[in-house]
Amino acid sequence: MNKSELIEALARNTELPIREAGAVTGTILEAMTAAMARGENIEIRGFGSFVVKEYESYYGRNPKTGEKIKVPPKRLPFFKVGKELREKLNR
Structure with a gap:
């Protein structure tokens, strides 16, 4: 599974539009990346x-x-x- 497939699965399972599902996925990944950059x-x-x-x-x-x-x-x-x-x- 890649990022696009993850976004599509999120959109399907939550009935969110693809754009919103992409924004949610991006926010989650950015938050995880920032936390790891801080050493968390x-x-x-x-x-x-x-x-x-x-x-x-x-x-x-x-x-x-x-x-x-x-x-x-x-x-x-x-x-x-x-x-x-x-x-x-x-x-």
């Missing part, structure tokens, strides 16, 4: 949680030249599946 975790009961993992800098190698390079520290999103979703998927 997001928990959706029955579905899962999104956390921000912080990685330290390290030295890697350029695969083309073999040159040693420093990789800067970074923050990446990580999804942990919830118990109910995991059970549904494994039935």
